Amino acid sequence: MKVLIIGATGHVGAAAVRALEGKHELIRVGRSTNPSVDLDDPATIEALFTEVGDVDAIICTAGHVPFKPVTELTREDFESGFYGKTLAQLDLVRIGLPHVREGGSITLTTGVTARAAIPTGSAAAMASGAIESFVMAAAGEMPRGIRINVASPTVLESATHFHDFFPGFPPASDEAVGNLYRRAVESIDNGTTYVLD
């Protein structure tokens, strides 16, 4: 299958690449790759599909949210979390869907912050919870047999700079996280949130 991986240079994206390379034709895309995409700018999503054409699967591991105590979150912070993590991925669904072949799939990414409280994590929770409920609801309305799922892993072993934010959370192996994306691409699942705690 022809698989477009957005956010391929990040920790999660790299794990997805390792799980899928050699098995599928991968197009690895980030902000500074060629081709590139910046999910904060929907015009670059349009341009990306003009360049790469139709695909069998889209994987998105990109997105950003602010981390602040709830008492310090401003209206702009909530907007930043929504646009940076939620709408970024929904724009990709919206713009990418006509370019996904019949029977293909779209896989989004959230994380453990959607279901476990960590200090400064409430905007991240908001952004991820939005995606997980959206995927649950959207699955049954996807056209042409296209499936949509979301990988929601805990912190990765390789993302050591995040470990102190998740005390007592056993990190997941990069292999286990990568396998969530392989399963999403090669399974018949639709509307599933793959949880890895």
Place this chain on the structure above:
Amino acid sequence: MKVLIIGATGHVGAAAVRALEGKHELIRVGRSTNPSVDLDDPATIEALFTEVGDVDAIICTAGHVPFKPVTELTREDFESGFYGKTLAQLDLVRIGLPHVREGGSITLTTGVTARAAIPTGSAAAMASGAIESFVMAAAGEMPRGIRINVASPTVLESATHFHDFFPGFPPASDEAVGNLYRRAVESIDNGTTYVLD
């Protein structure tokens, strides 16, 4: 307790009023009450608290989202759902929090669309899922012993014009839905999503 109920003229708000009236001092607020508030305009939230002063509890049953098939949802629809249902309530939390007395509570509202797929419901799912995860994450960071919870009821018996959108979903009695708000106000729960299916 002094309880501010926003959205008091809607079906869910009226159910909350019935569960709490006679037991607490209620301030019932909507877009066209006196005092009034329009959650789409944060300045009116500021003005509301200037008028009513400090309270023991805030209940929000207001919010609006677009209902469309996922293939027809535009970027503006997703923004409308976020601003109308998610950020509207988060603005209320942000602006109202300093006006909630020590040990008080804030109760938000989502609904069954956060966890059950219905046709045209994916933007509603997004908006409600965002609130439920936010509340889970924000609870432990709330200052001065203030609690935050969310009521997530299924369709109400009295909201008959919605029944056809939820085939096979047994409507909840207005009394049962109202009791979720009484429980949120009078319990020690924090970070809870009260599910009523």
